Amino acid sequence: MQALTISRLAREAGVNVETIRFYQRRGLLTEPPKPLGGIRRYDQTDVARVQFIKAAQRIGFTLDEIAQLLELDDGLHCSQARAIAEHKLEVVRERLVDLQRIETALAQLVGRCEASRGKVKCPLIDALQPSIANSPG
Amino acid sequence: MQALTISRLAREAGVNVETIRFYQRRGLLTEPPKPLGGIRRYDQTDVARVQFIKAAQRIGFTLDEIAQLLELDDGLHCSQARAIAEHKLEVVRERLVDLQRIETALAQLVGRCEASRGKVKCPLIDALQPSIANSPG
DNA sequence: ATAAAGTCCGTACCCCACTACGGAGTCAAG
DNA sequence: CTTGACTCCGTAGTGGGGTACGGACTTTAT
Secondary structure: OOEHHHHHHHHHHOHHHHHHHHHHHHHHOOOOOOOOOOOOOOHHHHHHHHHHHHHHHHOOOOHHHHHHHHHHOOOOOHHHHHHHHHHHHHHHHHHHHHHHHHHHHHHHHHHHHOOOOOOOOHHHHHHHOOOOOOOOO | OOOOOOHHHHHHHHHOOOHHHHHHHHOOOOOOOOOOOOOOOOOOHHHHHHHHHHHHHOOOOOHHHHHHHHHHHHOOOOOHHHHHHHHHHHHHHHHHHHHHHHHHHHHHHHHHHHHOOOOOOOOOOHHHHOOOOOOOO
């Protein structure tokens, strides 16, 4: 348990101090107890937690959703946790599908771009259509 | 080319009218020419475009990024398009990895939760750590 | 001809996730 | 025991992505 100041915590997690404090207000991070007129100290688990928050955000979770995920991690009542987790899992899998479609479309675009210079009508927009039966134009 | 009003366009794309107008202001949609004191008309390609925007947003692209993607689709200079596409592809693949890690972690959590009721210290946070060599605690 | 519904366009407002600021307190070095 | 960097805490401001509103105009139905 190394003791980090808030600014070191922030630096190690790649955010700024204000963001740490903001997360504390939001309940995403608990403030460690303050030694009577002293300075709060943090450790590596806090760094991990902040990095988790940022990673979860990058893939599209809101702070409220992340709060839920973190509660799971904190070991809630198991049945509740499971229900939340299953719901998230569905959402995650849907996103995964979208993302894979985009990946395919982008990879194809790059490929075609290589093959045929000039006007490329790319498959990007098609890739994200919600399964409309597409008849050949 | 069916002729849709703005409100039908909005309904078919699953957004509201104000959002369409907002996208026009942002340059994500072009306003069709207005027949001299008349009403603008839209078609299915506009519906597709709006649906694309929403799908891309769900997986974490900003409107600015989406504007770039749409320019690709509109058939820009091929070399530029390719560069942008390749960059996006990298970003998408990183997100995909994060998302897959979360998926695994959530699935494991659900599984364990079934197996052992009680305090579950779940692998969620670990799943999103940026590859720190984790020694067994 | 007129009422109801819809369009057009500008401006104002809202929520989320920060980010900045400012004054008082704390700590570490000289 | 002062100086300078940092912490603490409250409150205010910012940028992204919309949403709401309101007055003038157009279209559709009767």
